[in-house]
Amino acid sequence: MPRSRAKAAARPKAAPEALLLASAAGKSVDGAHLVRPTTVSVAAGRCTVLRGENGSGKTTLLRLLAGTTAPSTGTVTLEGRTVDERDPVCRAAIAALLGAPTSYRDLTLVDHLVLVDATWGRGDGAQERAEAMLATLEIGHLEDRFPHELSSGQQQLFHLALTLVRPARVLLLDEPEQRLDTHKRDLLGRLLGQRKAEGTALVIASHDPQLIEAVADDVVDVVPA
């Protein structure tokens, strides 16, 4: 091996460049900590998992990363730009599933996905993309149902479909495994792995060791206040 090549091989691998970065970001209300100052970063094609006991602040941290809540301390940036959900650049880059998304009683599941697709201006093929996403989550047979006609696990799959159908460079998911059976959790792990391979950055709060094992590149333990 030429000398210069040997040197390059010995050099430590540089950490992947953060796409989304929370630097000592914390939130408190009236002096009470919702989440302690915590540092979290994620690069394109990587997944950071937030782990911690109930009430430790995982959802709050995801809200800070989504820019729906401003940090009381520290900063949250997307490629150096302060994250704020009111900023169209941040909204276009970040898709988040934090609690139940808005749904409409008189729209079917496939109508919801077509609506979301249209919102992002992707042009022709919205119906096909919507149907394909529902089929990927194995709820294609329910496409003409209304949201209130689903079981709780089917609702979770519908919410995931609504989040995954839109283009995004960053996905933030709060306990995406909740209410899913073992087979669907495996399916979710494979889907999230695919999104990583396509270059999406993922931050997930999870209590599921198998999902964490399947997708995590980094784990951040969120310590209760």
Ligand SMILES: Nc1ncnc2c1ncn2[C@@H]1O[C@H](COP(=O)(O)OP(=O)(O)OP(=O)(O)O)[C@@H](O)[C@H]1O
């Ligand atoms: N609006 C609020 N006002 C005051 N305290 C809040 C508010 N929302 C959440 N909290 C508190 O902030 C802390 C963090 O809540 P958070 O939902 O972020 O935790 P979590 O780690 O996601 O919990 P879980 O695993 O149960 O979902 C909790 O102690 C909670 O009681």
